[in-house]
Amino acid sequence: MNKRCTALIAALTFCGLSCFSEYKVAGQLGKGHLGTISQLAIAANDTLCVLEINGKITRFKADGAVSDTIDTGMKNTSAIAVASDGNIHVFSTVTEMKKVKSGARMREIHVPVGVEHGVFNGAGKKLGMTRLENLKSAKAAKIISNKLVIADLTARALVFMDLESGKEITRIDKGLRLCCGIFDFCEAPDDTVAVSNLGAFKVQRYDMDGKLVMEFGKRGRGLDDFQGCCNPVSAAYLVDGSILTVEKDPTRIKVYDSKGSKAVQIEGVEELVKGCSFIPTTVDSKGNIYLAANPKGYVVKCAQ
């Protein structure tokens, strides 16, 4: 084999390695048992909590078997967060019917007017229920350093609150280019959160005071870029600090380095959704990735 061939093979090998992640699709969870999935969260022992819009939480063990289900008794449940004490916080968006004119037609729409906050212990027992008066809707929630962070799509704001008192600390309401009814964020290193600012084609990382500390992304057709009318719809930080991003239809799941560059794509992930739809996403402590396929009603697991 001459030097030119060797160099070519090396280049092709490098290209192959650099284009695709070591992650592979490792199966589906909940097929035939789940309805419309609102959000995912990870609890103790890497238990996967799958929240459906009908108020049901299905918990899966790390091996993929169903552990149990919790009927929260809540309706239109749209966000879930697990606290370090093991309590599960569930959020439902309360709506009112309103008639609006659309062109020459009148139609009825559900207008978000508030958020109910239910707390359940690890056994699924309800501990309390409150109304979060400062919010209109809740599309995603996280508990970070005793702060409750909520993505309020209606207010187009990421709201930071004290977990105990519910008192609002600050909110990010500038620069969020939210569209298609999608607003998601994830916990990021060093007490920060990373917003999937899909209309801006960026992932933006903010500290707990709402200050922008890092961002990456633009629209384009390259692997480092985000495609479509708006993307990414979700993101998550992996254990090693690399960043997972999730693009909708056509589905593209990529892993960037911690600086938001050198993206590699996870091969073999099916089209999870059709059109402009949200893909709930979470990552466990071992780096396993969970992606919800709506309205198919199951969760795709990717593992290394």
Place this chain on the structure above:
Amino acid sequence: MRSIGVILAVALSALFGCVSNEPDTALSLKIAVNDIYCTDTACFCVHDIAARRYEQTLERIKTETGIDLQFTYFPEPYQLEEAILSGTYDGVLSKPWTALRLQKQAGASFQRIVDVLDPNNNRWLTGIVIVPTDSPIQSYQELTGKHIYLGEPDAYEKHFSAKRLFTQKGINPATIDTNASCSENIGVLLDGKADAAVVSDYALSADCAVDFANPDDFRTLARTERIPLTSLMLDMNKHSASDAQLLRQCLLELSGDQAPEALLSSGFVEPTPWNPSELEALP
């Protein structure tokens, strides 16, 4: 009466087919589609305005003329481009520039058969030069020395047309940058990162930006030349002039008062002449 023209065209086409020994078969055309106002290719957040459906039109064309138009929908422009380059389609329904700029690469020769009217019965597309409403810039003459964002070269109206406008008006921006999407260009204005931006004229009504940008928050300083918005094009390397004429006749017959309701407009019109000079420089 309205079908007489089509029947005549079919008869002439059949006659032409006999004379030229072409197969005497019904016309069947695979068309790649990316239409701003079509539900099957538009973003969910503008489905109230992008509510056009083609099924009813295709069915009527097939029933009344025997022409079998098979539409394949591509929501992403890059998917449409891949489809064009694959060479497996007989034609394209999209912004004309999207297909015309790729025709050499694709080994195709696209002829615009008809232009497609938007829900306001408009056939034109322009780029608009916008600034935030509270910007101190009051006229396009003040754009010299400013920082302006354009579209990329795959979007004619917000790139080439914009540059031509600047040349014609004697505008010399200090910095020109580009973004691939109207949403990003509107975003840089909202973030105060540029003085002005050029976006497609539908950006604030039929694009994702409707979800986060209020049209009242922007002023339009200038508008680029008018170019056709959407055309149905046929690859003339695969089809004859008689096929093109037959298709045009058929679509025009299905327009105006006869346009299917689901088209949301008066349908199709004769294509307006448009020969972008940039085509010659393309590989």
